[in-house]
Amino acid sequence: MPELRKDPVSGRWVIISVERGKRPSDFAMRVSAKKGGFCAFCEGNERTTPPEILAFRPDGSRPNTPGWTLRVVSNKFPALNVEGSLNRTGDGIFDRMNGVGAHEVIVECADHNLTLSSMPLKSVEDTLWAFHHRITDLKRDVRFKYVLVFKNEGDEAGATLEHTHSQLIALPIVPHLVEEEIQQAKQYHDYKERCIFCDIIHQERTNKARVISENDDYIALAPFAPRAPFETMILPKRHESSFSPDGRVQQMAHILQRTLRQIDRVLDMPPYNMMIHTSPFKNETNEYYHWHIEILPKLTKIAGFEWGSGFYINPTPPEEAARFMREAEI
């Protein structure tokens, strides 16, 4: 019998379709081998990207020259423009505003052949620091209400350049999905006076079936109602409303890389999307919301049912996905 499961945070239902039950080997989606050729993100090609906004240069080299270990630049084809005012206006029944925002690319390391799962741990730590520095800087711009950090790995997951990179988009509105999570989390907090994520972590640590790994500070889980096979969440074990690597960056980098290595091992380097959900700027420190990383391997297609309903059909129960991940030899 398939099972309908409701995600307590988003309110979204998913169908865990065991009749279509799929094991890891049923998903053939490997990220295609890197083709090489000219790469704007490689060392020596700094002049072909927009000027750098931030870079880590252990050798003290000059901006936009070789010698960096991580670089942040504006997206050459930004979805939003950093200049201008919002100018929100109505048009009869409709609402529009200027597409003001920042769209940046974080080139996570200089080596074209590495990925977030294969690069040295220090580069993963640097990537997390870069997210933090850029969020902190963009927060000062009063036009922005939220910064969404995300990563597309592999063509099928929407990546257009193969050199390992993450992106961020600073937005003048809080994203719909984040707002929904916050509303549900607030309602739960109003009623229980506890954080819903803290309660989920407590229940998952007791039950264990969906726990993938944990260290002193973080836990990796297969969510109870995942949108897609092998969806994974990483959360701080103690309540923390906003993303910050302060004091625990090594632990955070370690569990993130470990999780990505498990996914690579179990699913043979699948394409994936990664997103960070954190509290919006206007209420960064609160008792109800709990920042987290979401990782979504791209193994299934979004079709008419999903587009029409907002529900997802997932052929792999998260308990099985978590077991495969735990047992992966990495």
Add this chain to the structure above:
Amino acid sequence: MPELRKDPVSGRWVIISVERGKRPSDFAMRVSAKKGGFCAFCEGNERTTPPEILAFRPDGSRPNTPGWTLRVVSNKFPALNVEGSLNRTGDGIFDRMNGVGAHEVIVECADHNLTLSSMPLKSVEDTLWAFHHRITDLKRDVRFKYVLVFKNEGDEAGATLEHTHSQLIALPIVPHLVEEEIQQAKQYHDYKERCIFCDIIHQERTNKARVISENDDYIALAPFAPRAPFETMILPKRHESSFSPDGRVQQMAHILQRTLRQIDRVLDMPPYNMMIHTSPFKNETNEYYHWHIEILPKLTKIAGFEWGSGFYINPTPPEEAARFMREAEI
């Protein structure tokens, strides 16, 4: 400057990213040619599908034998099971219920080589009648609250069989996206005492830039804030809360086929998803919700930004899409 636009019904924002402005020829996604081979939906192979639930047999032939022009059968690999009770239960903080529902396939015509855009108009009418008959029948099952009718055309849009077909899933819960639309439409109605869709139609008919075509009873529009390039909506011009082809099936079939032909012409037969949104069973006749068809060509990838935010980046303004569609020679 890109533009942020808010859909007044779903509350969803989209980024109309003119810097990435794409014309139809920039999207290369043609549905691959039909490969042929054994097809369970072809005439003569009736015994290889589950038994038929409904069929149109102008020659009076017997069930599950040749002679039909349209067949409805259960999905051989259903996402939900039609037998059983819901048995909704809590599991600590989580909610689950048995995956009870119906999952049916509408084989729209017997000819393997036709599509909804190329089949005779009579077959499109029959398809709409089949939707209606199945919804009416499934409504009698008290376990179900909603029937989502949808179609996946082409592998990229999630179709696994190439013989032209639609699907429906009867659900024990009202889908999240439909519920969101209803809530927004209700709020609007509470305030304005008018249907938001009727107001949108009125404004679009005055403005004309996003109107694709209309006939006596229906209108095809590019929505103001489309999730993807060439997204199209078809609505009845007069207020109607629930899907019904009664009395106007020819007009409905005609505008649907015309729209699909325009999409095929402009985008060279792209993969697409089609969904019907209608009022849930418990409140089928109301003043605030207005049923409609949504057509979403599959031209762009859903990546980390969309997964993380619930916003969409659309490189083609709907005014341009509507103009290309209007000017298509079909």
